[in-house]
Amino acid sequence: MGSLQWLITLGRFDIATVVMTMAQISVAPREGHVDQLKRIYGYLCKIKSGVIRVHTNPELHDRSGFL
Secondary structure (H helix, E strand, O other): OHHHHHHHHOOOHHHHHHHHHHHHHOOOOOOOHHHHHHHHHHHHHHOOOOOOOOOOOHHHOOOOOOO
């Protein structure tokens, strides 16, 4: 769980909801939860470019005065 939470911190926001759900379940894991974690890692291996990019270059923003 820790490595998945680090991935969210590093920019993989696309897995945030499912990782937080699994974090709640990790208090009392049941049969099948390990399989769900394996699916998350499989998704990460398959979709390597699944990130949300934020442009911080001021030239890309609107010239209306808001940055």
